[in-house]
Amino acid sequence: MSDSPRNQILVVDDDQSIRTTIAMMLAEEGYEVLTAEDGFDALLQLKAKIPEVVISDLNMPRMSGFEFLSVIRRRFPQVLVVAMSGAYESAAAIPGGVIADAFYAKGSDTPGTLLRLIANLIRTSASRAIAHAAQSAPVWVPRNGKDSRGLPYVVLTCTECLRAFPLNVSSEATTAVMETPCIFCLTELRYVVDSSLSVVFPRKRVMTFAAGAGMMQG
Ligand SMILES: [Zn+2]
Numbered sequence: 077m078s079d080s081p082r083n084q085i086l087v088v089d090d091d092q093s094i095r096t097t098i099a100m101m102l103a104e105e106g107y108e109v110l111t112a113e114d115g116f117d118a119l120l121q122l123k124a125k126i127p128e129v130v131i132s133d134l135n136m137p138r139m140s141g142f143e144f145l146s147v148i149r150r151r152f153p154q155v156l157v158v159a160m161s162g163a164y165e166s167a168a169a170i171p172g173g174v175i176a177d178a179f180y181a182k183g184s185d186t187p188g189t190l191l192r193l194i195a196n197l198i199r200t201s202a203s204r205a206i207a208h209a210a211q212s213a214p215v216w217v218p219r220n221g222k223d224s225r226g227l228p229y230v231v232l233t234c235t236e237c238l239r240a241f242p243l244n245v246s247s248e249a250t251t252a253v254m255e256t257p258c259i260f261c262l263t264e265l266r267y268v269v270d271s272s273l274s275v276v277f278p279r280k281r282v283m284t285f286a287a288g289a290g291m292m293q294g
Contacts, residue, residue, distance in 0.1 A: 083107050083129065084110065084125070084129075085107045085109050088115065088118045088130065089111075090133065096111075098131065098190070107194075115132070115138065115139030116138055122152065126155060129197060131158040131180070132157065133161065133182075134163070134164075135163060143217055147233065147235055149208060153205065156177050157178075158180055158190075158197070159174045159180070162182040162183045164181065166181065167179035214253045215267040216267070216268050217230040217231065217268070218230065229243060230245050230269055232256070232258075234260060234263060239258070241258070253267070254269070
């Protein structure tokens with residue numbers, strides 16, 4: 077045991093049993109563990125305390141893990157991020173990729189893999205923080221469908237003030253980085269419309285659209 081302060085890890089997952097299991101496993105390894113039930117909860121906690129590592133599920137309500145991790149990279153470039161998902165076998169299998177230092181496949185990777193992966197990240201954290209700071213990660217936003225006028229829109233969460241607002245976008249699928257000012261604080265936001273979310277949330281989207289009768293037309 078070293079006498080340096082323990083490394084802090086924030087575990088973000090809407091599934092309480094997974095959150096608790098991972099938190100307990102990390103605590104047994106000697107890490108100081110914080111947990112959050114989704115991206116918004118996590119961002120609130122990050123205002124008070126910034127951990128070394130954030131482990132986040134990709135499929136969560138309210139704010140997707142893709143969006144959450146891109147906010148983390150922009151606001152806290154020194155933080156190491158691990159994306160985890162049960163929907164993909166590897167980071168390479170994710171359409172459009174994900175902004176993370178490592179990927180953990182829930183269900184197929186062993187818990188031991190996660191521990192090794194985290195130890196590895198912490199060991200190489202200094203060089204990673206430099207690489208993160210050099211990038212300017214755009215925010216990835218899910219495509220929300222169409223508004224009452226039939227125009228496609230997304231909901232952008234400002235990386236500075238954290239307030240969210242709807243924004244009309246082109247109906248063409250593109251992975252180009254776009255820019256727009258936050259309507260509240262005027263911070264220039266860079267974003268990518270994340271069309272992969274229809275793959276990540278197939279069931280939820282069907283339910284949403286079924287409830288909003290006819291919104292899928294066009
Ligand atoms: Zn703002």
